[in-house]
Amino acid sequence: MSYYKIVFFSLTAEKIQDTKYFINVFSRTNGKLKLIANGLGKPKSRFTKLQLPFILAKGMIYNSREQSGFILTDIDIINTFEYLRSDFVSLNSLSYFAIFLNYVLAERLKNTAFFDKTLEFIKNNAILNLKTILSYEMLTLDELGYLPKLETCQNCKSAVPDGFYMFNFDTEILCKNCAEIIKKNNVEQTKKKTNYFDGEFIQFYKELQAKKNLKNCCELDIEKLNNILLKKLENYLNNFIINIHKKCYDDYIALKKIIRAYKNGD
Numbered sequence: 001m002s003y004y005k006i007v008f009f010s011l012t013a014e015k016i017q018d019t020k021y022f023i024n025v026f027s028r029t030n031g032k033l034k035l036i037a038n039g040l041g042k043p044k045s046r047f048t049k050l051q052l053p054f055i056l057a058k059g060m061i062y063n064s065r066e067q068s069g070f071i072l073t074d075i076d077i078i079n080t081f082e083y084l085r086s087d088f089v090s091l092n093s094l095s096y097f098a099i100f101l102n103y104v105l106a107e108r109l110k111n112t113a114f115f116d117k118t119l120e121f122i123k124n125n126a127i128l129n130l131k132t133i134l135s136y137e138m139l140t141l142d143e144l145g146y147l148p149k150l151e152t153c154q155n156c157k158s159a160v161p162d163g164f165y166m167f168n169f170d171t172e173i174l175c176k177n178c179a180e181i182i183k184k185n186n187v188e189q190t191k192k193k194t195n196y197f198d199g200e201f202i203q204f205y206k207e208l209q210a211k212k213n214l215k216n217c218c219e220l221d222i223e224k225l226n227n228i229l230l231k232k233l234e235n236y237l238n239n240f241i242i243n244i245h246k247k248c249y250d251d252y253i254a255l256k257k258i259i260r261a262y263k264n265g266d
């Protein structure tokens with residue numbers, strides 16, 4: 001039996017039976033993995049902390065044929081990022097990031113560079129808020145290849161330098177002409193709201209994209225993120241997120257409600 005050492009972030013935990021849990025983790029060398037943690041439900045289990053999102057740990061695992069999965073045998077907690085957990089909005093954002101990554105990362109697809117960027121991002125942000133969430137989501141989806149280049153209409157291939165259209169919950173970038181034709185001829189699309197994204201958004205988006213830097217994403221470009229751009233970025237990203245997994249979109253909406261309630265002091 002071979003044992004492997006891995007460094008990982010905990011993402012989500014689910015109970016399988018009694019004290020046996022699945023822990024979804026994002027590991028540095030093996031991408032997303034589903035680990036089996038035996039005894040987690042017991043009061044003094046060393047795995048207890050892994051029920052929290054974004055615990056950075058070193059772990060020992062082995063591949064078990066009997067239990068058909070990776071068994072976690074030991075862990076060493078490296079960082080719990082307490083400063084983020086002491087702030088209510090940051091803590092909820094961490095939980096959301098964990099759910100989000102759990103949906104967008106493919107099982108066992110190694111992406112060490114992205115792991116390191118995520119670690120830098122978590123380390124370098126003293127607080128998390130809606131702006132950091134959106135920029136992190138944008139850079140993540142871009143890094144993982146979910147986002148198209150905002151250059152041409154995906155229907156007729158003509159350039160869209162001054163703006164483009166998207167149907168709500170669709171991921172296609174369309175020119176004005178194609179958006180109108182599709183709306184006229186497709187009954188399903190007629191019911192959907194069309195969103196327009198102007199040249200200012202394209203420019204802002206490309207600047208953000210060019211940075212390719214999760215670490216700084218809450219500092220520089222985000223300053224330019226006025227409320228109109230923020231709302232546009234949110235609408236744009238939600239189209240992709242809802243297509244990756246509806247539950248992820250629902251969790252985002254829940255997070256926004258929490259942030260709003262918290263701000264109003266409810």
Ligand SMILES: [Zn+2]
Nearest residue numbers: 153156175178
């Ligand atoms: Zn077109």
